[in-house]
Amino acid sequence: MGRHKILNTPAVRRMPSYLHCLAGMVESGLEFASTSALAAYISVDPIVVRKDVELTGLKGCPGVGYRTKDLMEAIRCYLGWNRSRSAILVGAGSLGGALLGHRDFAEAGLCFTGVFDSDGGKIGREVAGGLRVEDVAELSRRVGELRPQIAVICVPVGVAQKVVDELVGCGVKAFWNFANVCLNVPPDVVVQREVIAGGLAMLSMKLKTHAAC
Amino acid sequence: MGRHKILNTPAVRRMPSYLHCLAGMVESGLEFASTSALAAYISVDPIVVRKDVELTGLKGCPGVGYRTKDLMEAIRCYLGWNRSRSAILVGAGSLGGALLGHRDFAEAGLCFTGVFDSDGGKIGREVAGGLRVEDVAELSRRVGELRPQIAVICVPVGVAQKVVDELVGCGVKAFWNFANVCLNVPPDVVVQREVIAGGLAMLSMKLKTHAAC
DNA sequence: TAGATTGTTAATCGATTAACAATC
DNA sequence: TAGATTGTTAATCGATTAACAATC
Numbered sequence: 001m002g003r004h005k006i007l008n009t010p011a012v013r014r015m016p017s018y019l020h021c022l023a024g025m026v027e028s029g030l031e032f033a034s035t036s037a038l039a040a041y042i043s044v045d046p047i048v049v050r051k052d053v054e055l056t057g058l059k060g061c062p063g064v065g066y067r068t069k070d071l072m073e074a075i076r077c078y079l080g081w082n083r084s085r086s087a088i089l090v091g092a093g094s095l096g097g098a099l100l101g102h103r104d105f106a107e108a109g110l111c112f113t114g115v116f117d118s119d120g121g122k123i124g125r126e127v128a129g130g131l132r133v134e135d136v137a138e139l140s141r142r143v144g145e146l147r148p149q150i151a152v153i154c155v156p157v158g159v160a161q162k163v164v165d166e167l168v169g170c171g172v173k174a175f176w177n178f179a180n181v182c183l184n185v186p187p188d189v190v191v192q193r194e195v196i197a198g199g200l201a202m203l204s205m206k207l208k209t210h211a212a213c
Numbered sequence: 214m215g216r217h218k219i220l221n222t223p224a225v226r227r228m229p230s231y232l233h234c235l236a237g238m239v240e241s242g243l244e245f246a247s248t249s250a251l252a253a254y255i256s257v258d259p260i261v262v263r264k265d266v267e268l269t270g271l272k273g274c275p276g277v278g279y280r281t282k283d284l285m286e287a288i289r290c291y292l293g294w295n296r297s298r299s300a301i302l303v304g305a306g307s308l309g310g311a312l313l314g315h316r317d318f319a320e321a322g323l324c325f326t327g328v329f330d331s332d333g334g335k336i337g338r339e340v341a342g343g344l345r346v347e348d349v350a351e352l353s354r355r356v357g358e359l360r361p362q363i364a365v366i367c368v369p370v371g372v373a374q375k376v377v378d379e380l381v382g383c384g385v386k387a388f389w390n391f392a393n394v395c396l397n398v399p400p401d402v403v404v405q406r407e408v409i410a411g412g413l414a415m416l417s418m419k420l421k422t423h424a425a426c
Numbered sequence: 427t428a429g430a431t432t433g434t435t436a437a438t439c440g441a442t443t444a445a446c447a448a449t450c
Numbered sequence: 451t452a453g454a455t456t457g458t459t460a461a462t463c464g465a466t467t468a469a470c471a472a473t474c
Contacts, residue, residue, distance in 0.1 A: 008465070012418050016410035020393060034431065043395050047467060050432070062432040062473040079414050080421040098308035104393060104410050108417070150416070173423075176416050180233060180317060182256055190423050192416035197229035197317050201292050203363070203389050203405035204321070205225050208293040210386075210403050221441070247455065260443060263456070275449040275456040431474085438467065448457070 011052045015075050017042045018052070019107055022072045034065035081108045087176075088114040088146060090163055091154035092122050092133045095178055099152060101128040113146050136163070143170040150174045157181050224265045228288050230255045231265070232320055235285045247278035294321045300389075301327040301359060303376055304367035305335050305346045308391055312365060314341040326359050349376070356383040363387045370394050 021041040025033050035049040053066060058074035060066040076082040089096050092115050099105075100112060112129055116136045123135050134142060151172045155163055160179035167175070168189055175191045177183055183191050234254040238246050248266070252259040266279060271287035273279040289295040298321075302309050305328050312318075313325060325342055329349040336348050347355060364385045368376055373392035380388070381398055388404045390396055396404050 006464080007418055007422065009415065010465075012414050013408065013411035016408060016414050017395075020410075036431085041395060045467075046431095048465095051466075054433080060432055063430045064474065065431070080417045081414075085417075093311070094307045094314060095311035098306070098311055099409075101307060102409065105413070108410060108413050110413065149420075174416060174420050176413065182230075182254060188423075190416065190419040192412055192419060194412050195226065195229055196312075196315065197233075197321060198226035199389065199405055199407050200318070200321050200323065201225050201229050201294075202222065203387060203403065204293045204298075205220055206403040206405060207362075207387050209220060210401075219440085223441075249455085258443075259455095261441095264442075267457080273456055276454045277450065278455070429474105431472105433472070434470090436467105436469080439465085441462100441464085443460105443462070445460080446458090448455105450453105450455085 008055060011055055012079070014042065014044070014048070014052055015079055016104070016108070018049070019072060019075055019081075020104065022068050022075075023107070025068045026072070030068055032061070032065040033068045033071060037065070076109075079108070084109040084111050085149045086111050086113045086146065087150040087152055088112065088116065088143065088148040089152045089154060090116045090136065090139070090167075091156075091179075092117040092119075092127060093154060096152070096154035097127060099154065099178075100131075110150070113148060114142055116142075139163070140166060140170050143167060143172065148172060150176060152176045152178070153183075154178045221268060224268055225292070227255065227257070227261070227265055228292055229317070229321070231262070232285060232288055233317065235281050235288075236320070238281045239285070243281055245274070245278040246281045246284060250278070289322075292321070297322040297324050298362045299324050299326045299359065300363040300365055301325065301329065301356065301361040302365045302367060303329045303349065303352070303380075304369070304392075305330040305332075305340060306367060309365070309367035310340060312367065312391075313344075323363070325365075326361060327355055329355075352376070353379060353383050356380060356385065361385060363389060365389045365391070366396075367391045 018038055021038055022033060035046045039046040039049045056074040056078040058066060058071055087110055089100060089112055112131060115127055115131045115133050116139055117123060117133050118136045122133045125133050127133060151167050153160055153164065153175055157179050160181050161183060164175060164183050164185065168185055173189050175183060177191055177193045182193065185191055231251055234251055235246060248259040248262040252262045266284065269287040269291040271279060271284055300323055302313060302325055325344060328340055328344045328346050329352055330336060330346050331349045335346045338346050340346060364380050366373055366377060366388055370392050373394050374396060377388060377396050377398065381402055386402050388396060390404055390406045395406065398404055
């Protein structure tokens with residue numbers, strides 16, 4: 001019934017950075033990665049990395065480090081990135097385009113299978129990834145065919161809830177929401193909301209406290 | 214010397230959402246906002262909001278709530294968003310374009326005064342906000358004129374450090390970094406790094422734990 | 427063996443939650 | 451006065467940090 005699993009938010013958010021670092025190490029032919037190397041890469045204390053790795057369940061080699069490939073695999077499993085997940089993008093504006101073009105999603109097993117927009121000027125155009133923008137009027141029908149596991153919401157604030165209601169009706173159970181609204185969804189649907197202004201707030205606070213010193 | 218200020222990260226990240234909600238309330242002519250109304254808006258427990266407001270130092274009216282306009286002002290002061298800050302954007306790709314077009318930054322007092330790119334096809338073009346893309350070769354000279362308080366980094370990973378080094382040399386003290394690298398900067402420079410894949414990692418974990426139930 | 431690093435338990439710190447008095 | 455909400459102190463919970471043994 002309740003949540004058995006604990007979700008260590010800061011640790012989860014650090015995982016992709018480890019993956020990124022490890023990918024570079026593998027490319028350089030490094031077989032082992034130590035916590036201190038990973039820690040230096042993302043500017044945290046080594047003990048943070050040690051604890052994060054512990055979450056994945058991987059055992060390392062004392063005195064040597066972790067096998068780079070094993071650690072990548074362990075992190076991917078921990079995040080559920082070892083299996084491919086299909087996604088659709090709704091809203092092919094500049095933000096949506098940026099997401100489609102983002103390389104690191106391949107690492108995450110995220111695979112876009114459809115892109116939708118309401119703008120007649122965009123419909124039919126090819127976007128990054130070789131997909132063509134489809135009419136959002138076709139959304140329900142196409143979602144029935146594509147059966148995406150994730151819907152990425154990049155539509156204007158005003159229409160986000162409406163689009164999501166439609167997708168929930170089509171059986172979509174996970175949303176990555178870039179529209180600046182809190183979405184209303186049934187309890188069996190998960191939403192990850194991104195608040196871009198949150199990062200700016202963090203920067204502002206760092207500036208403030210820094211200036212105060 | 215050391216840090217006197219404490220930075221409550223989750224609270225800081227919630228602040229922009231309160232502002233967004235409050236702006237809507239002011240538009241609707243509501244004079245007071247209660248913690249429960251704000252809490253419902255961002256789907257958190259009311260006590261979270263109470264504690265967050267406490268950080269701003271604002272005193273409310275027991276039995277009634279907080280004056281919407283006062284609370285907006287208090288949050289803006291807390292974040293340092295009450296004064297305008299000038300910014301430049303380096304890298305006018307789709308992500309950069311999305312940021313330029315983002316409306317909520319006006320709320321934050323963020324004002325873009327320059328946009329730079331290395332792509333000859335983009336230089337001279339007008340972007341959202343009425344600015345024209347300038348040649349990144351002119352970066353140092355123009356930064357000397359514009360004296361931006363913040364530089365937003367949306368360049369490819371490979372050139373990010375180089376661009377930042379140049380800007381640090383020009384006296385820029387704050388960076389909002391969307392390139393997927395950890396930047397190396399002197400201790401008197403602040404960096405806010407955005408890791409887009411971090412949000413996807415969170416969504417993936419929610420999906421995983423959810424499916425397990 | 428010596429050096430380096432992981433594994434694991436305990437201590438600390440900060441954020442969240444709870445409880446209730448104070449106030450409009 | 452009754453109802454609602456804020457203000458403030460205390461309790462809880464979880465993440466970070468520290469310490470040191472175990473291992474290659």
